[in-house]
Amino acid sequence: MSLNNSILSEIFKDVSFSQKEINLIESNIEKLSLKKGSTLLKAEEIVNNQYYVYEGCLRTYFIDKSGKEHTLQFAINDWWISDYTAFFTTTKAIMNIETIQDATLYKISRKSMEDLFCKIPQLETFSRKKMERAFVSFQKRILASLTQSAKERYVSFIHTYPNIEKNIKNYHIASYLGITTESLSRIRKELTNN
């Protein structure tokens, strides 16, 4: 309700709305403030929402049978986050999401999205393009895991996310790269020695 046009145009970049559309979107979106270390989503929960990250830092992670955590995604300003597998297929979450830094999010439900797609077709276009970008970045990551060593992946990680690195623990990075914190530590040592 108190959302203004400038925030909406930040969330739905490159889309412009009429006043009526703005009101409609506002009534379907909810602002959320979370302290560092909060849990946004737990495995086994029903996933009805996705979240736009206005500020802060979150991560999506999977806990395997042996209890080890594997980070699928980090999200900072201007990213969207959810357990998209569960969100899209209407199944229970297998992922967990937590805040790594204090965060301000905008929450929108699947039902709202579908409703808005019908009423505001540019939103569906926006959403399709968002999926395309996400798809591309996942494709790059798969390729990296097929072709690069742990060291190469770490180097390209810190280049791709120079700002993230300040906020997050090394063991978060390690669990994203698919290696142990010990291995990451050795890689970092090697890199500073050269």
Added chain:
Amino acid sequence: MSLNNSILSEIFKDVSFSQKEINLIESNIEKLSLKKGSTLLKAEEIVNNQYYVYEGCLRTYFIDKSGKEHTLQFAINDWWISDYTAFFTTTKAIMNIETIQDATLYKISRKSMEDLFCKIPQLETFSRKKMERAFVSFQKRILASLTQSAKERYVSFIHTYPNIEKNIKNYHIASYLGITTESLSRIRKELTNN
């Protein structure tokens, strides 16, 4: 032109069209027959098209600096294939696509798609949902590479693609799983021994 409604409803599942729409789509889509071993796309080429696989089997692969091939994706009946990174971002291909079995494809250009999205909004919905499914399957693959051993990934591969396995070489599977053909061979031996 000679495409009938039943083929279109196979390609664009769950979407129904008026006769006028059918004609419009037909004029934007092109049937393609390729012999096994043909090249559909080479790295460095401009990517203006994506392809629906009506029958046959293809693979998208990347060649790294050392000349090694890495298979990103297989495509069989009812899958879509392209170098989507290049297709979506209008950059040159980094992937190669070849037919592993004789194939019948339907080709559609980016320009045509965009045009059709405007004229037939259900197609945009279809395309968004297609991206969502692709995104989910890539997400699963990333998770698998983070959490599973080569053996586990192979076992889940042959469960997920029981039909593909008959058509393709082991070294294609190995390059998809991110291991060598020798390692795959040892894994297969272990599995038959147990």
Added chain:
DNA sequence: TAGGTTTATTACCATACATCAATTTCTACC
């Protein structure tokens, strides 16, 4: 600033998978 807790590093050894080099098995074609 001290003291406790979390995070990162280091050392030593284990393991999964890679590499190289034969060898065997499969497959396509004359």
Added chain:
DNA sequence: GGTAGAAATTGATGTATGGTAATAAACCTA
């Protein structure tokens, strides 16, 4: 149906990364 070339297997050895445990550094918080 026999034979050449491609594909798969096997053995011996190398290397990257993992696991465990101990230590050190960073970080809270009182």
